[in-house]
Amino acid sequence: MPLFKIFTDKEGVYRFFLKTDSKHISFISTGCSSKFQCLQKLELFKQQAFNNKCYIRLTTERGDPYFKFIKSVTNEVVGDSELFLNRRMMEKKIxxxxxxxxxxxxxxLTYSG
Incomplete structure (x- = not known):
């Protein structure tokens, strides 16, 4: 079952992640100073997730594909994906x-990291 969870990281910053199945975290947001801001960012992600232009496809120096998700209007980074073995797997995950x-x-609920 796909699930969003909100958590605080080691620095006390709020983030959300998306599990598209019961095991793997597929996406993790950038940090927010409050739970309210985190929930707003989550809602924005949900509203714009269908927009292919929000997915910026990138590759690490080692050649691992991943994507950043950006706001469609401001190009602000909302979060990052996991690393993939190849571009085909990344596109499948998108x-x-x-x-x-x-x-x-x-x-x-808010979980501690």
Whole structure:
């Protein structure tokens, strides 16, 4: 079941992540100073997840594909994906995210990292 979870990292910054299945974190947001801001960023992600232009495809220095997700209007980075073995797997995950985000549940409890 696809699920969003909110957590605080070691520095006390709020973030959310998306699990597209029960095991793997597919996406993690940039930090927010409050839970409210984190929830706003999560809602923005949900609203814009279908927009292919929001997915900026990149490659690490080692050649691992990944993507950054940006706000469509401001180009502000919302978060990053996991690293993938190849571009085909990355594109498959983007397609999966677009499909599951509308039905993903949001766990509103805040977890500590």
């Amino acid at each position: 397609t999966e995210i677009k499909k599951v985000v509308p039905v993903a549940k949001v766990d509103t």
